[in-house]
Amino acid sequence: AAWSTNTSGTGADRAQLLDTGNLVVSDAAGRTLWQSFDWPTDTLLPGQLITRHARLVSAKARASTYSGYYSFYFDNFNILNLMYDGPEIN
Structure with a gap:
């Protein structure tokens, strides 16, 4: 796996990409x-909050999947x- 949400065993039954750009994994109760x-990651979208638990990290180069030097x-x-x-x- 290249990426995981670590939601196995939680009853997750759907993933939805909202108009805001937020990808949401939810259970049957919503x-x-x-x-x-x-x-x-390296992009902050309108409506997305940056909190003390989140860190925005630059990309190494345009269209790169590697982390850059700025956070x-x-x-x-x-x-x-x-x-x-x-x-x-x-």
């Missing part, structure tokens, strides 16, 4: 078990940070 908005996140003091973690440049 309860959300997992949603892509809780796990941002955008809240630290332990609720301060929004843009961090560069890559090779030093001159």
Whole structure:
């Protein structure tokens, strides 16, 4: 598997891509078990929140699946940070 929601054994019975761009996995009662908005990658969509539990990480290059050098996140003091973690440049 290249990717997993880790929802096995939870009663998940459907996945739905909403108009917002949020991919939602839910059970028969309609309860959300997992949603892509809780796990941002390199793109933040309108309506998607960035919380202290989420980290936005740049892509290595356009259309790349590898993580880049920049991350955008809240630290332990609720301060929004843009961090560069890559090779030093001159």
